[in-house]
Every structure is written in structure tokens, then in C-alpha cells.
Amino acid sequence: MSHTRQVTLAASLLLGACLLGSAFFLSLAEQVPANAGDPDVIYLRSPRLIKRLSLGYDGLLADIYWTRVVQYFGARHAAHASHYRQLAPLLAITTTLDPHLVVAYQFGANFLSPEPPYGAGMADDAVKLVEFGIQNNPDEWKLYYELGFIYYVDMKDYRRAAEAFARGSQIPNAHPLLKVMAAQMAQHAGDTQMGRALWTTTYQTSEDKQIRANALAHLRALRVADDVTALEDLVAQYGQKTGQLPKNLADMVAAHLLQGIPLDPTGRPYKLTLSGRIEVEAPDDIPFLEKGAPPGYKPPPPKNLESLAR
């Protein structure tokens, strides 16, 4: 073997061995618990300063910050974090860098607004974020819809929800249902019919698979709420008729109050408890349940991040 060939072989072996060795020690180093304290810190907090430092490449930086928002929310959500202190500042930086990044307002508000475990429970910050989005994108009807949604679902402020839908309905090319919602809000505020209209609009106006799946999940939860209300009314009727509560739903079928055992959206039969409550058999399989879950039930965190999107 020539000298050159020997050197080539030795260098190649050394390269491979060192690569494997360095990877091995790095993996060991990563297993050592870090003593870095709370990593929940943003070193540069001023959106204006960051925009200036971007040297005009603010679009790319906004994309990077948006990805950081998604990762931040996802990581803390998965860790069942009790607070999301940096979520609103990160969203403020993202939207200052790119005020036309509509997705950051839509999804950002959905991360901020819902109560835990589905969101950060910061509805006021969500409203501020969406109002900033409307200020910069006044022709984007989806932002008015989002604002109305936050007021309606998370803040239960039906007057402001109606106002937001009414403002949005005046935008050219706005979805016609905004006008209907603004009008119906006065009559049906707080009932499932209104909630169903909102989620149906979300389902119909989005092309995103995850958003549509999420809207369907909410519609299923609303169907359960309606079913439970109707069934509990029937249980009460049975009680009035017979002077005692039914032992199970089969008793109600026998009493001709039901034509058969009703099924929940997962295909499982509803359960009747001894206290006369109607419950679903597997509440973990029906996210966003408001009715039909056992008392004190705490829903698990959603399985994937996109499922939070409306």
C-alpha cells in the first residue's frame, strides 16, 4: 500500500471514529440536567427594536418568531404549564415585524384566548392582538369573525360579539353569515344554536384540514350538549310520570319516551347515572365537552397543536 493510500485510509478512519466519539459524548452531555433556571425568558422584548435590527429583512424574522410562538405554545402546552408569560410578547414581536401575517392573529388569538387546558386563558390579550390585526388589515373579515368568536365563546360578552360580527359584515367580500350572526346574536346569544352557527361557518370557510377537524370536534361537543339537555328533560318527564327516576335508558324506551338507546357521536350509548344525569361513556374521546362529562372531569390536553385552531 502506497504512503498516500495509507494516509487516506488512516485519516478516513480517524474522521469516522472522531465523529462517532463526539456524537457519543454530546449525547451524554445532553443527559446531564441543565442548571439554567427558568428558560421562559425573552432577551429582546421591544418589537420596534427588533424590527430595526432586522435590517429590512423583517418578513423572514416574523416567520422565525411565528415559528417560535408555535414551538413555545406547543412545548408549554405539552408540559401542562401553568402560565404562558411570553406568549403575548412573542406574538406582539411577530405581528410588529409583519403586520400582515394574518395567520399569527388567527392562531395566536386561539392560543391566547381559551381557558386551560385548551389555551393560555388570556382573552384580553387575544382581543388586543386581533384589534391590532384589524388596524393593520381592515379588509380581512376573518379577523372580525375571530374577534366576535373570542367575545362570544371565551368572554361571553354577547353585545361586543354582535358588534364585531356587524363590523365584519360591512367588509366587502365578507362571508354572508357574519351579517346573520350579528342579527341572531340578540335572540340566540348563549345557546347552542349560535355556537353551532359559528363552528359551521368556521368549517365552511376554512380549507385547512386541521381547522375543519377542530370545528367538527366542537360541533360534536355541541351535539352532545343538545342530546344531554333533551335526554335529561325526558328523564325528568319519566320521573313526573312514574314518581321515580329510571334505572337506565332502556326503562325510558319501555316507557315509550325513547325509540331506542341513543348514541353519542362516537357511536357509544349514552349512560344514565343514578342521580338522573346523562353522561357519555368515554369523555376523553369527545374534546371540548361542556355537558355530558362526569362531575369534576378534567379534559386531557388536545393531542396535537393544530387541533386547537378554530
Place this chain on the structure above:
Amino acid sequence: MNTRIVHIASNTFREAVRDRVLYNLIAFAVLLSGAAILVGQISIEIEKLVVINLGLTAVSLFGVVIAIFIGIGLVSKEIEKRTLYTVLSRPVRRWEFIVGKFFGLAGTLVVNTFFMAIGVFGALLYVAHKFQAPDSWVLVALYFIILQFFMICSLALLFSSFSSPLLSAVFAFSLFVIGSFSDDLRGFAQMATGATRWLVTGVSYLLPNFSALNVIGSVAHGQPVAGQLIAYNTAYSLLYSAMVLSGAILIFQRRNLK
């Protein structure tokens, strides 16, 4: 165009290619294809935006780095290697040498940008599956980036005509950064009064303004670019580059090369 300028320009282009400047295209391709594939998995609904923002930012930054690091050596390296004396001993005027060098470097960057543009549109097609009419505004952003390169090439040549490569790089890069803040400088001028106002306004016109040439953020959202802006930016960049090039010629013409 003067044939001597054409020869100098083509030699400058060839030299840049021999220096493996176009190898940056490989890094660009890796960056863009990686982003196109990965971003969808770590973020939400911004795949197309990232491809446009990242693609155009990379085109701009790679080009600026190439313009500065090649531009600063265009004259000083020729003096250092003493090849300039061979060139100038022939019937080549000093201004022709400077202008030829400018076109050579500008040509290199145009070719580089052309290949990068193909990459940007390829990645765009990959993530969006089809082109839409607003995507054509990306071409305008690329055109503005090329105009930006012309200005930076001329600045790098200006500094190269009288300074060392290291100092030229510092000066050129500083002007690139300052040029990105030119809107703030104008804002400062408007707030000032008296002589300060005139002085700052004068300086703001003397320094390059790159912020007007940056439409990356708006084209990423499919927003159109006004025809007037295209015309004004073209006129501004060409005149500014010609002004700086004239300064480079003036200095180089008087420089003692003995």
C-alpha cells in the same frame, strides 16, 4: 459598449467564477429546499411565506456578501499582484478599468441571482403545487435586489479604489447597515431644526437608501408593487450607482500608482 470595458468585465466575471463564487448556489439550494420541507412541520400555515421571505432574503444577503467581498478586492488586489500595471500599460484608460470591473461584478451577481431565482420559484412550486398571479411580484422584488447589488458593487469599488481590503469591507458593510436605516435618518432630519436639519437631510441623500428597494415583506403577501415605485427605484439606483462610480473614477484617476 467600449470593447475594452467588455473585456475587463468578462475577465472579472471569469475570475469570480474561477474563485468558486457560484458555489454559494449549493448552500442556497440546501437552505431553501430544507426550509421548504421542514417549515411545514414546525410551524403553522407559513410554508409559502417562508419560501418567499427566506428565498429573497438569502438572495439579497448572499449577493451583498459577494458584492462586498469581491468588490473590495477588485482594485486593491490588482495593485497588490501588480497585474494592474500590465493592464494599464496597454491602451486601457483608468476609468475603463473601473467601469469594466463594475460590470464584471454586477454581471456575476445577476447570473448568481438568476440561478437563485430559479431555486426560489422551484421551492414555491414545491410548497404551493401551482403558481398564482401574485407570485409574479417576486420577480419585482428580485429586480430591486439586483438594483441594490449595483449600488453595493459601486460602493465596494469606490472604497477599493483608495483603501485596503479590510477597511473597504468595514466601510461597505457599514454603509449597507446605515442604508437600511435611512428612513430613520429622514425621520431624524424632519424632527431637527436649523442647520442640523439641512445637514442631516444632505447626509441622508448622500448615503444609500436600501429600505425603498426592499419589498420582500409585501410581495410575500402577494401585494402588488406600484409601477411608479419600480420606475423611481430604477432611476434612483442607476443614478446613485453612476454617482458612486464617478467618485471611484475620480479617486482612481488621481491615485499615484508608482
